[in-house]
Amino acid sequence: MNFEFSEDQKLLKDQVRRFLDDKCASKDVRTVLDGAATYNESVWNGLKDMGLMGTAIPEEYGGSGAGYLELCVIAEELGRAVAPVPFSSSIYLAAETLLVAGTEEQKQAHLPKLAAGDKIATLAISEHSGRLDPSTLSLKASDGTLKGSKSPVVDGSIADLAIVVARTGPSPRDVSLYLVDLRQDAISRKTLDSIDPTRDLAEIAFNEASGELIGEPNRGWDVIEKVFDRGAVLFAFEQLGGAQKALESAVDYAKERYAFGRPIGSFQAVKHMLADMYVSAELARSNCYYGAWALSTDAPELAEAAATARVAATKAYQHCSKNNIQTHGGMGFTWEFDCHLHYRRSNLLALVIGSRSQWEDQLIDRLEARNAA
Amino acid sequence: MDFNDTPQEAAFRKEVRAWLDANAPTELKEPLESSGFGNTNVGDADIMEVSKAWQKKKADAGWACLQWPKEYGGRGATPIERVIWSQEEGVYAALSSVFLIGQGMCGPTMMAYASEEHKRHYLPKLASGEEIWCQLFSEPAGGSDLAGLRTKAEKDGDDWVINGQKIWTSGAHFSDYGILITRTDPTVPKHKGLTMFFLSMKSPGIEIRPIKQVNGQSGFNEVYFTDVRIPDHQRLGDVGEGWKVSLTTLMNERLSIGAGMPTGFPEMFELARSFETVDGPAIKDKALRSRLADWHVKTNGLKYSAARSISALSRGETPGPEASIGKLVAGTTMQDIAQAALDLQGLSGALTDPDHADAAARFQAMLLRSPATRVEGGTDEILRNIIAERVLGLPGDMRADKDVPFNEIPTGKAN
Ligand SMILES: Cc1cc2nc3c(=O)[nH]c(=O)nc-3n(C[C@H](O)[C@H](O)[C@H](O)COP(=O)(O)OP(=O)(O)OC[C@H]3O[C@@H](n4cnc5c(N)ncnc54)[C@H](O)[C@@H]3O)c2cc1C
Secondary structure (H helix, E strand, C coil): CECCCCHHHHHHHHHHHHHHHHHCCHHHHHHHHHCCCCCCHHHHHHHHHCCHHHCCCCHHHCCCCCCHHHHHHHHHHHHHCCCCCCHHHHHHHHHHHHHHHCCHHHHHHHHHHHHHCCCCEEEECCCCCCCCCHHHCCCEEECCEEEEEEEEEECCCCCCEEEEEEECCCCCCCEEEEEEECCCCCEEEEEECCCCCCCCEEEEEEEEEEEEEECCCCCHHHHHHHHHHHHHHHHHHHHHHHHHHHHHHHHHHHHHCEECCEEHHHCHHHHHHHHHHHHHHHHHHHHHHHHHHHHHHCCCCHHHHHHHHHHHHHHHHHHHHHHHHHHHHHHHHCCCCCHHHHHHHHHHHCCCCCCHHHHHHHHHHHHHHHHHC | CECCCCHHHHHHHHHHHHHHHHHCCHHHHHHHHCCECCECCCCCCCHHHHHHHHHHHHHHCCCCCCCCCHHHCCCCCCHHHHHHHHHHHHHHHHHHHHHHHHHHHHHHHHHHHCCHHHHHHHHHHHHCCCCCEEEECCECCECCCHHHCCCEEEEECCEEEEEEEEEEEECHHHCCEEEEEEECCCCCEHHHCEEEEEEECCCCCEEEEECCCCCCCCCEEEEEEEEEEEEHHHEECCCCCHHHHHHHHHHHHHHCCCCCCCCCHHHHHHHHHHCEECCEEHHHCHHHHHHHHHHHHHHHHHHHHHHHHHHHHHCCCCCCHHHHHHHHHHHHHHHHHHHHHHHHHHHHHHCCCCCCCHHHHHHHHHHHHHHHHCCCCCCHHHHHHHHHHHHCCCCCCCCCCCCCEHHHCCCCCCC
């Protein structure tokens, strides 16, 4: 049994960490937090120069074809650094949708640009408050023309392209996917305020915009479910990276901060809180590795493993980030300390591609399906 | 990343399977599979008899205590081979429970500290199950705070004379030998005045009184020592070095890894699927689904944490700290699951007769046994301390007994 990342994958991880430590430090994240920019372009360009966007995109479509395990270790580092870039939207979601459902021509046309990081894409699904479900979607498409609006769309103000889930038939699952160039006159966008200003959320209005069908008509949700399974593993690694970093930051502070003449880390209430954070991060890590294995081998267990990793990592990141603030006391509630960066990010990531309760529900569906089989 | 055996591992697994296919006591498979938690079911057979028979059979063929050297009754196997064995032994491993403390903790301690003559004499019979050993550590005044123990050992010629009391000694009533930690010097700080021995449980002056547990069984005992004599050659380690010796024992206690600790999740999932509530199958209940997801994540996390440890072993490395979280997570999870299972059953959940209760009353057994998991071999709180201090590097607790001679340390009413 070899349930570990390889030496080469660990080297890649170190390389990405060194780059992010250097170019995506807290002050670089804060240029997006405090400024007008919707993402940090120099971080994006650095990732581009390292060729990381094409990690799991096959060579014939301009990627390096290294594989999903490599993409997982990159995701962990991006999460650790709370990287303010549209990597997940463009790579885990949009590129994967093209890989799953695009025609050869569509893949040739679009994937090389995404792999190179020259274009940025995203996935536009949500329209309302509430669960992500095809029955709730009303943005309409007919004859390649889209009318309606999507909100919120992650990285919606940044993206050049969006894959839009549109209603194309009367029954609840009759939705189709369209690739839409967001730089056309029929599109208007508005950046929205959110709990995590280091990432972009936007409203996009489609006023008879033109789009190109991806995959079969009315089968769009099948594709989305597949893409979400893959994305769930990759997002879980981002969440794991964040959880680990929040834990480390809390542990470091608990060793240095004194109260009542001793380090706060010598009080059991604090120690045990930190031990519990470690346990949740460690369980998430093992579940994420299982997800990575299933993703990289396209195992029949992927749906179950992805949901397990996603639920475990969502919980771990929320748990570690909130208790990181708690460990820091008043300092934890200041804008100046970095604790809130993780608190914000953990609570945003808990909602993308379906919220925690939705994944819990799906996880049980999948366990039921396995047991019925 | 893969779950495949290396060629050597695969060959070893094949050998194990072939032997088990030909030799396992298949007549016990069915009752063993229906065992309740903390309760090994062997049907009408005598548990001790069948356990000893299976252990002896394994030992004769070289499948007992695999990782021990051959001359002490083992096989000289690698750690990964031991893991493969335990994966393959499966349900029959339940027959080893009476030997676990002896083979898992006393054996390694003897291996590290006993004389060559003693090792060759005692270890093979411990491996083959012909002799059973127990661990005489905890006392009324020394559980988590083990070094607070008071049982006295005083030198008299070539012997030591023991007076005092041990408690919670699992299996003392059927054990042949035990390892015993004592206080040999009460005038120095507590960790410095301890000395370890091994002794026959048949020694004159030992009195064993079973203690009735919460679940009605009597697995553990009080053991009283009145002028019990132990020859000096049965001392393990130097006089005053008992604390160091005990750490060898306790480290082995926490090192046992395998398929991940059981949490009761598969049983609970099955109950949720089959149980009909007035609103339909229990598994459709949203609140229950959310909890099931949580328990699954924990169970699966433990399973794949074990896989990470096994990978480390497979590469010839020592497993990392991830091995330390198993009991901490499994104990509370099992307790939660038991309560949720009873909750589904309503007032009938109170019944413990297997003929009346759902799932052959296994959740009731779980309810009544799970508190012990959170206490034995290091309480949840002590495990959190260990994670915080040894894994995360946080400072130790403030202590009122540091550098104070043992006989001047304050004690409370409950001691
Ligand atoms: C089923 C079972 C089998 C056992 N078998 C054996 C055996 O074979 N041999 C043997 O030697 N022992 C055995 N034990 C004993 C076991 O190791 C002790 O019960 C355990 O270590 C706890 O010690 P205690 O009972 O004295 O509880 P205490 O130490 O009195 O603990 C009481 C409570 O105080 C908490 N506490 C204590 N110290 C601290 C601290 N520093 N920080 C925070 N909280 C603390 C504990 O976590 C616990 O909640 C067994 C116990 C059980 C339940």
